[in-house]
Amino acid sequence: MAKNRGKEGRDDYLFGKDFMKRKIKEAVSDMSFLLERGYGESSSCELVGNRYKLNKRQQQAVKGMSAAESAVKIRSSKELEKHTLSEKEVIIDGFNQIILMESMLSNAYVFKGKDSAFRDLSSLHGTYKSVNQTEEALRLIGDFFKVNKVKKVIWVFDQPVSNSGRMKSKLISMAEKYGYNWEVILENNPDKIIAESKLVAVTSDAWILDRVESWFNLIRELIPATYEFVLHP
Template identity: 35%
Template sequence: MYSMPDRRRHRGPHPRDEALFAAEMIARLRAALADYCLLLSKRYAEGSALKLVGDHFGLIQRQRVAVMRCACSDAQAAQRAARRIEVAGVAGGEVDIDGYNLLITLEAALSGGLLLAGRDGCLRDLASIHGTYRRVAETLPAIRLAGVYLSELGPARVRWLLDSPVSNSGRLKTLLGQTAQEHGWPWTVELARSPDGVLARSRAVVATTDSAVLDRCGRWMPLAGAIVQQRVPSAWIIDLSAA
């Protein structure tokens, strides 16, 4: 059996997203998120809690992933809030970026993909790269969007971290470096076997929405959400954390 080549040109919505996240579904998804967060706060195992909530509310897999990505326990929410800084606070400082995490969210925003506002205030996409990153039509516009926004914030140094095990990371590193050089942006781009670990130990302000990193890093900022909300007015955003 031969696998079909990935010919996607955009990081847009899943064909069923309009139905799965239609207006009449939002109340159910918000209730599911509230229940799931409650179970996490009571220290239920994530997998069993998600199954319990998903079965109760009749959610299919993609909706369960949405609930999972938006959720955190009370303790996680409080700890993340305590270490969060606003994006304007990086002027003159250093920023470390979770490269794929930021870039794919911006690509999704520019191509009309679904973005979800979670309990911790982060904006997350539902895309995944499954070990291989493929450049899409929105890749370069997303890099430029991030670059212009960061240049206005004025950090002294920006470091992008990419997962070296992900295919095409080397090509993306080259594209990021060339774009930064063309515009005079103070960027470095590094490949790391485990960017999560590097980000968790970083003394710079970390730009990510990865829950595993947010629970381990020092200061962090909601860069993706700030860029999308301020510069992509057409973005499709659903806030599942709203009461």
């Protein structure tokens, strides 16, 4: 088991200085402007990255925070508040939300996008490994939906990712132990499954958010108000 999730040695310099924060905010504004005018995500990020002399990790953060204004409006119109969740079924982008929670509980930097969704800098690279905060992350998610009387939670994981089967077994065991109404499925293309579902999606993946009927911003509800390591656009 890995110790923590997400934070690297130079992150406090890359994201913690006032000058860096201002520079990244300006880059997000410029990239969002380009996206609204039809420029591609990769080319827009490269352009602003070069302009502001951002390294790859900073560019990744800028990409996660940026969005065209038209996309922000569409995503906002489909976002649900927690008081509407009672007796609804939700479908969770499993690794996406778990890793975000692990990063937050590890005091890693997370980034609030212009669309209000939170993103981090972790990536799977075909393999998922639990960290010290995994159990707490799952309990926080499970308890939140239980308290808010969600009818059923369907977890979807990327089957080709190493240890996805182990995660499924862990969630089934936790559901039995704590009385969570969970279903866990493994799919080769989980993004498509979630995007085409009629259920409330729980994800921060921009591609999915543009395609779902409705979504819920779970991380916004669970992130502490005093959290130090969140950057806003």
